[in-house]
Amino acid sequence: MNTSTSVVQRPEGFRLPEGQLRVIRWMVYLGFFALAIGIVNGLGQALNYARVDILQYFPGMRNYYQGLTVHGVVNAIVFIFAFANGFLALTTARALDRPLKTGLLWASFGAMVAGFLLAGFAMGSGQASVLYTFYPPLQAHWSFYLGLALLVVSTWILAVTLFLGLAAWRKEHPGARIPLMAFISVATYAMWVLASLGIAVEVVGLLLPWSLGLMDHSDPLLSRSLFWYSGHALVYFWLLPAYLSWYIMVPKHADGKLFSDSLTRVVFLMFLALSIPTGFHHQYTDPGIGTGMKALHAFLTFGVFFPSMVTAFSVMYALEIGGRRRGGTGLVDWFFKLDWKNPALVAQLLAMLTFTLGGITGLINASYNLNQVVHNTTWIPGHFHMTVGSAVTLSFMGIAYWLVPYLTQRRLVGQGMALVSSWVYTAGVLIMARGLISGGLDGMPRRTLVMEAPYEKPSWELAGMLSGFGGTLMFVGSALFFAVLAGTILMGRKVEEPMDLPFTETVRGPADHGWEVHLDRFRYWIVATIILIVIAYGPFLAQYLPGHFTSPPYRFF
Amino acid sequence: MTVERIEKVFLILAGAMLVVFLLALFYSAFGMGMHLPDREGEIVPTEVRNTPPFDNPGVREVEPGRYEVVVLGRAWAFEPDEIRVPAGAEIDFISTATDVIHGFHVEGTRMNAMLIPGQITRMTYVFDEPGEHLIICHEFCGLGHHLMYGRVIVE
Numbered sequence: 001m002n003t004s005t006s007v008v009q010r011p012e013g014f015r016l017p018e019g020q021l022r023v024i025r026w027m028v029y030l031g032f033f034a035l036a037i038g039i040v041n042g043l044g045q046a047l048n049y050a051r052v053d054i055l056q057y058f059p060g061m062r063n064y065y066q067g068l069t070v071h072g073v074v075n076a077i078v079f080i081f082a083f084a085n086g087f088l089a090l091t092t093a094r095a096l097d098r099p100l101k102t103g104l105l106w107a108s109f110g111a112m113v114a115g116f117l118l119a120g121f122a123m124g125s126g127q128a129s130v131l132y133t134f135y136p137p138l139q140a141h142w143s144f145y146l147g148l149a150l151l152v153v154s155t156w157i158l159a160v161t162l163f164l165g166l167a168a169w170r171k172e173h174p175g176a177r178i179p180l181m182a183f184i185s186v187a188t189y190a191m192w193v194l195a196s197l198g199i200a201v202e203v204v205g206l207l208l209p210w211s212l213g214l215m216d217h218s219d220p221l222l223s224r225s226l227f228w229y230s231g232h233a234l235v236y237f238w239l240l241p242a243y244l245s246w247y248i249m250v251p252k253h254a255d256g257k258l259f260s261d262s263l264t265r266v267v268f269l270m271f272l273a274l275s276i277p278t279g280f281h282h283q284y285t286d287p288g289i290g291t292g293m294k295a296l297h298a299f300l301t302f303g304v305f306f307p308s309m310v311t312a313f314s315v316m317y318a319l320e321i322g323g324r325r326r327g328g329t330g331l332v333d334w335f336f337k338l339d340w341k342n343p344a345l346v347a348q349l350l351a352m353l354t355f356t357l358g359g360i361t362g363l364i365n366a367s368y369n370l371n372q373v374v375h376n377t378t379w380i381p382g383h384f385h386m387t388v389g390s391a392v393t394l395s396f397m398g399i400a401y402w403l404v405p406y407l408t409q410r411r412l413v414g415q416g417m418a419l420v421s422s423w424v425y426t427a428g429v430l431i432m433a434r435g436l437i438s439g440g441l442d443g444m445p446r447r448t449l450v451m452e453a454p455y456e457k458p459s460w461e462l463a464g465m466l467s468g469f470g471g472t473l474m475f476v477g478s479a480l481f482f483a484v485l486a487g488t489i490l491m492g493r494k495v496e497e498p499m500d501l502p503f504t505e506t507v508r509g510p511a512d513h514g515w516e517v518h519l520d521r522f523r524y525w526i527v528a529t530i531i532l533i534v535i536a537y538g539p540f541l542a543q544y545l546p547g548h549f550t551s552p553p554y555r556f557f
Numbered sequence: 558m559t560v561e562r563i564e565k566v567f568l569i570l571a572g573a574m575l576v577v578f579l580l581a582l583f584y585s586a587f588g589m590g591m592h593l594p595d596r597e598g599e600i601v602p603t604e605v606r607n608t609p610p611f612d613n614p615g616v617r618e619v620e621p622g623r624y625e626v627v628v629l630g631r632a633w634a635f636e637p638d639e640i641r642v643p644a645g646a647e648i649d650f651i652s653t654a655t656d657v658i659h660g661f662h663v664e665g666t667r668m669n670a671m672l673i674p675g676q677i678t679r680m681t682y683v684f685d686e687p688g689e690h691l692i693i694c695h696e697f698c699g700l701g702h703h704l705m706y707g708r709v710i711v712e
Contacts (some may be wrong), residue, residue: 135696139696219675287673288673303575313571371593442664443693447692448702554656556698
């Protein structure tokens, strides 16, 4: 039995070369810059349901749907991609105790900036108000599709960087177990590379040539299916960097320990295998896809819920170890003994609490015919603002409270403000979700300029007010977050002594022999994932291809 | 890998919960007949108005107690936008989109589906009670998306 209980190659100090830290810093900054733009638009969306029109005052904003497109693209894609790129490059390099290829990191950053500028131009000039799902036959300007493609390419370059780093480490450490923090990071990007193939084929193979006039027609159902092949896994690409923090950093903040190294690896391999073959649960109400395939995807979606249940257990257990070490006793007392003054911890504890509701509502969405009660109502944004909108975003904010000081060698400015920010944001998201969910159950449609619709129901009024009020609180919470961020970057006191990432130890470390060694053989698990994908999508594609390219383009915006 | 007893209990309970939920879902689908839209065949979107039954949208009684409702979704209206059907009858909604993707949600019911150009959407429903329901287009279909709605009046 291996006695090492570390999640990194060399627990004692290690610092990346300054050049590499710089590119990681820029990636993280780019992510939060995108978040800021998206959140301003988000406020406009939330207030729409309360029948307050502030979008008219936004410079250059032509209409609600343009703002909604910007909100979705920059928050759900640019923010998350840029942050994940920076954060997971850092965790991988730190865990492997060796720098990555700085040139590749800059290439990834460059592709991200170029993609952001191109898509930003298309959206900003009103030529791409097609929302972040960009379903054809609504046709955006070609620069929108090219921009999206570059954003995905940026994540691919980063993935290659991580894989090369891991390969080099393996050569230096033959037969050794991959440090857990690197394992999680690489598993996340391996999943995303496989997952993003759908969106890549759709955007580069179909929509880009179509928008350039090289193709006359699109196939809306085929495009939707390719989008959601990637689309549900995209949800996990949002979530897994937050899970990495919950497994590895949060136990450290809480003075606890992660219990099992092996169970953690199993969880992330389950996410690798099961994130992708579940996409039809976003298309339950689509015609043209057989109910048998939809039922299969329902079953697999329930499967991918399981590793999240394991996570709930493992992370809570790690927190409990910490709470009891800090003198907590009894069934729940330990929870209140945690360090509720540490903004990094508090943001993520609140993110987890919100995520329990996000997860449960997600299970309802996944529930086959029950989905028809909620599909495309405001229930759905109610649900996903409790997952990506808080479990992920609030966790990334919590991570920023140690990551930005680490990257800048400065002390955090405004610890109290950071704590207030998390509580206000959490209260906001719960109130907004309460409004959206109750409105959705009564048919209030999502993605709709409800305040100018000629129809309405009486119950939507309260639902809309709660959405608007909650959204405003979220905006205030994030404004406080950005104040802390700016204060730290501009005015934080310089720290001389070297800093390190916060990472936990495990109670039970990795085994160096036995079946658990095979957990590290990514190639087997990738083959297993591909087999599952073929089972889940093969029958549909076999029957549907070569597709029905009969829809001419429309530009109704 | 050692798994603690308390962990084992939690995982078994979590798995059991998911299995119970799945069984309930499959019962509601196959035991109670609440089905999702299935494959109903393709159509050329630009030829919809020349293709039966979409050349004649509206409500038809196909046999006593069974009605067929043909609805078109286009930017930005349903055709027809007022549908009158009797309570207690079996209603077969047959629908498609003529231009871009639209949504079709009869609020207060589980009649909730997408209208996708090139695909035919079919749903069957029985309205037990007289009353009025909004039909809402709940998928973004362009600048006038929020103007697109209709009514089902159950008599």
